[in-house]
Amino acid sequence: MQQATSSTSQSTSAYFEEERSADVVNARMGDAVSPRLKQVMSVLVKHLHAAVKEIEPTHDEWFAAIRFLTETGQMCNEWRQEYILLSDILGVSMLVDAINHRRPNGATPNTILGPFYVADAPQYDNGANICLDGKGEPLVVCGRVTDIAGKPIPNAKLEVWQTNDDGFYDVQQKGIQPDSNLRGVFTSDGEGYYSFKSVKPRHYPIPADGPVGKLLGAMGRHPNRAAHLHFIVTAPGYDAVITHIFTPDCPYLPEDAVFGVKRELIADFKQVNDMDAAQTVGLEAPFWSVTWDFTLAPSSKPPRATL
Amino acid sequence: MQQATSSTSQSTSAYFEEERSADVVNARMGDAVSPRLKQVMSVLVKHLHAAVKEIEPTHDEWFAAIRFLTETGQMCNEWRQEYILLSDILGVSMLVDAINHRRPNGATPNTILGPFYVADAPQYDNGANICLDGKGEPLVVCGRVTDIAGKPIPNAKLEVWQTNDDGFYDVQQKGIQPDSNLRGVFTSDGEGYYSFKSVKPRHYPIPADGPVGKLLGAMGRHPNRAAHLHFIVTAPGYDAVITHIFTPDCPYLPEDAVFGVKRELIADFKQVNDMDAAQTVGLEAPFWSVTWDFTLAPSSKPPRATL
Numbered sequence: 001m002q003q004a005t006s007s008t009s010q011s012t013s014a015y016f017e018e019e020r021s022a023d024v025v026n027a028r029m030g031d032a033v034s035p036r037l038k039q040v041m042s043v044l045v046k047h048l049h050a051a052v053k054e055i056e057p058t059h060d061e062w063f064a065a066i067r068f069l070t071e072t073g074q075m076c077n078e079w080r081q082e083y084i085l086l087s088d089i090l091g092v093s094m095l096v097d098a099i100n101h102r103r104p105n106g107a108t109p110n111t112i113l114g115p116f117y118v119a120d121a122p123q124y125d126n127g128a129n130i131c132l133d134g135k136g137e138p139l140v141v142c143g144r145v146t147d148i149a150g151k152p153i154p155n156a157k158l159e160v161w162q163t164n165d166d167g168f169y170d171v172q173q174k175g176i177q178p179d180s181n182l183r184g185v186f187t188s189d190g191e192g193y194y195s196f197k198s199v200k201p202r203h204y205p206i207p208a209d210g211p212v213g214k215l216l217g218a219m220g221r222h223p224n225r226a227a228h229l230h231f232i233v234t235a236p237g238y239d240a241v242i243t244h245i246f247t248p249d250c251p252y253l254p255e256d257a258v259f260g261v262k263r264e265l266i267a268d269f270k271q272v273n274d275m276d277a278a279q280t281v282g283l284e285a286p287f288w289s290v291t292w293d294f295t296l297a298p299s300s301k302p303p304r305a306t307l
Numbered sequence: 308m309q310q311a312t313s314s315t316s317q318s319t320s321a322y323f324e325e326e327r328s329a330d331v332v333n334a335r336m337g338d339a340v341s342p343r344l345k346q347v348m349s350v351l352v353k354h355l356h357a358a359v360k361e362i363e364p365t366h367d368e369w370f371a372a373i374r375f376l377t378e379t380g381q382m383c384n385e386w387r388q389e390y391i392l393l394s395d396i397l398g399v400s401m402l403v404d405a406i407n408h409r410r411p412n413g414a415t416p417n418t419i420l421g422p423f424y425v426a427d428a429p430q431y432d433n434g435a436n437i438c439l440d441g442k443g444e445p446l447v448v449c450g451r452v453t454d455i456a457g458k459p460i461p462n463a464k465l466e467v468w469q470t471n472d473d474g475f476y477d478v479q480q481k482g483i484q485p486d487s488n489l490r491g492v493f494t495s496d497g498e499g500y501y502s503f504k505s506v507k508p509r510h511y512p513i514p515a516d517g518p519v520g521k522l523l524g525a526m527g528r529h530p531n532r533a534a535h536l537h538f539i540v541t542a543p544g545y546d547a548v549i550t551h552i553f554t555p556d557c558p559y560l561p562e563d564a565v566f567g568v569k570r571e572l573i574a575d576f577k578q579v580n581d582m583d584a585a586q587t588v589g590l591e592a593p594f595w596s597v598t599w600d601f602t603l604a605p606s607s608k609p610p611r612a613t614l
Contacts, residue, residue, distance in 0.1 A: 014561035014562065014568075015561065015568050015569055015570045016398065016401050016405070016566040016567070016568065016569055017569075018402065018405040018406070021398050021401070021402045021405070021566075022398070024398060024566060025397060025398035025566065028526075028528055028562065028566075029526050029527055029528070030526065030527015030528060031527065032527055033525065033526055033527045034525070037525055037526065038526075039362070040362050040364075040368070041526060043358050043361045043362050044358055044362075044397075045397055045398070046358075047354040047355070047357055047358040047361075048354070048358075048397060048399060049398065049399070049402060050354055051350050051351055051353075051354040051355075052399060052402050052403060052406070053402070053406070054350045054354075055346070055347050055350050055351075056406050057347075057403055057406070058407060059403065059404075059407055061347070062394070062399075062400075062403045066388070066390045066391055066394065069376065069379070069380060069390045070380045070383045070388070070389075070390050071380070072376070072380055073376060073377045073378070073379055073380010073381050073383070074380050074381060074383070076377045076380070076381070081373070081377070082377075083373045083376045083377050084373055087369070087373065090332060090351075090352055090355060091323065091328050091329070091331060091332035091352070091356065092355060092356070092359060092369075093369075094323050094328070095325065095328045095356060095359050095360070096359060096364055096366065096369045097366075098323070098325040098328070099325070099359070099360070099363050099364070100365060100366055218340065218341070218344055219335075219336050219337065219340055219344065219345075219348060220336055220337015220338065220339055220340045221335055221336070221337060254321035254322065255321065255335065259323045259328075259331060259332060259335075260323070261321075261322050261323065262322055262323055262324075263322045
């Protein structure tokens with residue numbers, strides 16, 4: 001109890017007043033509260049009250065918000081996280097990611113992990129083809145892993161995953177796609193080089209059949225993510241990079257439903273119509289080719305204390 | 308689609324940048340969106356991003372928030388609304404109530420309805436006793452319903468409800484308390500007077516066994532509401548008043564868990580130890596007595612358009 005007295009003049013400030021509403025709420029926090037929780041809740045209450053004062057919701061609007069938040073929670077189950085989806089479409093997931101992965105100039109930017117990452121995907125030699133269902137336009141991806149000074153990083157681990165040509169990840173179509181279709185783990189060679197074969201990724205929708213999909217629709221937005229490959233690149237002594245690379249010709253590039261696109265991550269996918277080149281990589285012409293280098297920053301300081 | 312082009316320079320602004328994050332998100336809204344929804348979502352996104360930037364949550368903290376929001380939704384069922392509880396303990400319910408019930412000086416202030424109101428409670432004549440379980444310290448409540456100029460309002464409808472002496476509403480203890488214990492409907496007489504008998508109300512806790520209760524505890528707060536009677540007072544041509552009156556000696560008065568106390572609503576409960584007075588009202592001495600007048604404001608303009 002912060003104010004155990006019920007006497008009049010002193011405790012007046014503890015009573016609700018519209019003008020001082022956020023202060024009244026925040027003054028109630030106990031003294032023995034975790035300083036971080038105190039900070040987090042104070043900031044949330046301050047901005048929440050400011051938003052309510054700016055919006056001036058009717059009682060019906062307030063109740064519509066209560067219903068939306070309730071339904072969003074109730075849409076969640078073991079394989080569906082509707083609140084992460086809400087965080088995604090409001091740009092909050094990308095913002096939290098950005099805040100936690102500020103890197104020196106020149107380092108490959110981070111992006112959100114997304115729900116389709118699988119640990120322990122198959123390990124392949126460089127040059128292998130991760131497309132197991134034979135669908136889509138063939139693609140060769142190659143590049144180099146270096147540090148910020150351009151020094152090659154050998155034995156970096158590159159995990160890659162993407163949708164098939166129908167716009168689904170393998171884990172969304174178990175029994176339909178071959179297991180581990182379009183995902184694999186590669187290792188950079190002594191000069192930092194890696195390469196693999198795949199297919200050109202396709203755009204795909206985030207799950208839009210829940211409250212978040214309805215909100216997206218009401219805001220005049222579509223649920224599509226711009227076509228991309230996912231990567232996690234790790235090497236001892238360097239910050240792990242979780243990132244995407246995007247095809248430059250996807251119509252959803254400037255409208256990615258989760259704001260995942262960073263301009264620096266739009267790659268140059270080239271169509272190659274050369275029989276000799278095709279034979280060299282073991283494909284038929286025409287095929288797509290993209291060269292993409294990953295630039296790792298040195299390991300940053302240990303993560304900040306958490307709640 | 309707001310920006311159907313994937314060309315470079317123009318659409319650059321559509322890509323995520325930490326500094327401009329809220330603007331990037333809000334610029335995505337379609338043109339055909341309801342202007343009110345557009346305003347509401349823009350304000351929410353602006354304050355949400357500002358809060359995230361001020362807090363700088365770690366990934367674990369962000370995920371703790373996702374889990375909290377999910378569990379709060381999943382705690383809700385037909386008879387439990389955990390998101391309203393969250394709105395209550397963060398002072399948002401009182402703020403929304405205040406915004407929607409700004410009244411001229413002198414009018415009785417509004418407060419939140421709470422979850423224990425029941426329509427169609429028993430109608431009583433003035434002077435009747437609504438305490439059907441015989442527990443607690445006897446109380447007489449009387450007063451007058453007037454307009455702001457002091458003119459009596461006859462035939463005003465006064466609905467009253469409160470906890471019993473164990474701190475529970477009848478609807479929380481069906482089969483334990485008599486039906487409609489401590490609730491009733493009264494009508495002001497030709498001079499605006501009303502009166503009834505009851506018992507002195509007790510403080511009671513809001514439901515604290517869910518995620519919101521855990522948050523309250525972590526913030527060093529208790530779940531108790533200060534002791535009060537609830538009223539709804541209605542009369543044709545006047546704004547309906549949903550309000551509480553509070554006992555002045557409750558230790559939780561300046562710490563009401565939902566910020567329901569307004570200073571103007573703390574009443575003067577007097578203990579009466581006079582046999583004659585007791586006999587007049589049909590009670591035994593000592594008993595409690597409170598005089599409370601309701602001042603109604605003229606009907607306000609129709610409610611604002613909603614979403």
